[in-house]
Amino acid sequence: MSHLRDSDPSVFGLLDQEVARQNEGLELIASENFVSRAVMQAMGSPLTNKYAEGLPGKRYYGGCQVVDQVEDLARDRAKELFGCDWVNVQPHSGANANAAIYFTLMNPGDTFLGLDLSHGGHLTHGSPVNFSGVLYRAEHYGVDRDGPNAGRIDMNKVREKALSIRPRMISIGASAYTRDFDYEAFRSIADEVGAFLWMDMAHTAGLIAAGLLNNPMPHCHIVSTTTHKTLRGPRAGMLLIGKDSENTIGKVAPKSGRVKNWGELFDSAVFPGFQGGPLMHVIAAKAVAFKEALDPSFTEYSRQVIANAKAMTSAFLELGYEAVSGGTDNHLALLDLRNKNITGKDAEIALQAADITVNKNMVPFDDQSPFVTSGIRVGTPAMTTRGLKEDDFRQIVSLMDRVITNPGNEDVIKQVKGAIHEMTDRFPLYDFVTA
Numbered sequence: 001m002s003h004l005r006d007s008d009p010s011v012f013g014l015l016d017q018e019v020a021r022q023n024e025g026l027e028l029i030a031s032e033n034f035v036s037r038a039v040m041q042a043m044g045s046p047l048t049n050k051y052a053e054g055l056p057g058k059r060y061y062g063g064c065q066v067v068d069q070v071e072d073l074a075r076d077r078a079k080e081l082f083g084c085d086w087v088n089v090q091p092h093s094g095a096n097a098n099a100a101i102y103f104t105l106m107n108p109g110d111t112f113l114g115l116d117l118s119h120g121g122h123l124t125h126g127s128p129v130n131f132s133g134v135l136y137r138a139e140h141y142g143v144d145r146d147g148p149n150a151g152r153i154d155m156n157k158v159r160e161k162a163l164s165i166r167p168r169m170i171s172i173g174a175s176a177y178t179r180d181f182d183y184e185a186f187r188s189i190a191d192e193v194g195a196f197l198w199m200d201m202a203h204t205a206g207l208i209a210a211g212l213l214n215n216p217m218p219h220c221h222i223v224s225t226t227t228h229k230t231l232r233g234p235r236a237g238m239l240l241i242g243k244d245s246e247n248t249i250g251k252v253a254p255k256s257g258r259v260k261n262w263g264e265l266f267d268s269a270v271f272p273g274f275q276g277g278p279l280m281h282v283i284a285a286k287a288v289a290f291k292e293a294l295d296p297s298f299t300e301y302s303r304q305v306i307a308n309a310k311a312m313t314s315a316f317l318e319l320g321y322e323a324v325s326g327g328t329d330n331h332l333a334l335l336d337l338r339n340k341n342i343t344g345k346d347a348e349i350a351l352q353a354a355d356i357t358v359n360k361n362m363v364p365f366d367d368q369s370p371f372v373t374s375g376i377r378v379g380t381p382a383m384t385t386r387g388l389k390e391d392d393f394r395q396i397v398s399l400m401d402r403v404i405t406n407p408g409n410e411d412v413i414k415q416v417k418g419a420i421h422e423m424t425d426r427f428p429l430y431d432f433v434t435a
């Protein structure tokens, strides 16, 4: 039971380096955040030792009396947070949560309609290199190229596409879309074509929990999320249903013939459908994060995430950058760098040299490959957790601009890096490597 420092100096040294990188650098990846010490303590706990296949009260292993209470706490808090009446907190990741949805609602070869990856969608929404694009027939809607709706989804076009392909499922949700979604319009299209409606709120779950974006729960048949982005919990996934009801695809309990609820079908898709034992230490950390998100301070934090993203996007626009959709409603900006004569890949590399972390990202109608891209995605959740406000983000934009417009200039990189370290010093993060 010796300390990691002594038992494995190699791994300890690397953890130390990574904590230093997180402390010193400017983290602007839109899908990342910094969890609290409490969340980390739950994740790094002996709950990792426990096998608990099944659900609370219905496990395939003994000794689950304590972890049952942990999972119930996580479920109850998630229901309160999102105002829903069914939740499964076991998916190990967002991709696993999504897999359980396909497994429940679709048969291999069925058609579904989702947001194009290059227009902000996610790999699990039908990319040809993902199971969702291999096992199912993926069709896509996108954003407008120009006009008053440029960079935004046009619901009339979604409807036209849905009417022409008659999908079994329609997905909403994105990894790089800066605007809110019109769930009512999506639901009316889904009803018109007889499709299931699924929202993947992985990116915006925290902002939705805080009541700052539209709520998908009353309109969607199923909602999936990750718990580690704006929601600021451990790296994992979750499934939710606003109001559970009997399934309409003829699934009955084998002995009694009782019609099962949708929630029961998704529970079975998670386990035994896709996963084995749940990660009880991560579920404990979810419970902790949900308690944090239920605190009024989380609403304030989320408000600041959006205010910072708006200030950041405006500052980029003032410097002549092109922001897809011309602004933002949420936690991120998607910059099209073509008018700055630099690719997303080169901008990412140059910024990294100054300890500013962003990711290259396809922009709608991109002419570069996904490995090069014409854009970068810039998000505010992580640095807002550290306490940065609008003025700090305006300063960040001017530092980023210096790097992007002088990518090979060592002096500029050195000066910007110094300014970044001065800034991150003012907003301390972790003062420990392991608990």
Ligand SMILES: Cc1ncc(COP(=O)(O)O)c(C=O)c1O
Pocket (backbone or CB within 6 Å): 031, 092, 093, 094, 095, 096, 098, 122, 124, 173, 174, 175, 200, 201, 202, 203, 226, 235, 236, 237
């Ligand atoms: C919209 C969306 N769905 C699903 C995922 C997948 O989550 P994970 O990486 O936990 O599998 C992501 C991750 O970036 C995402 O942005």
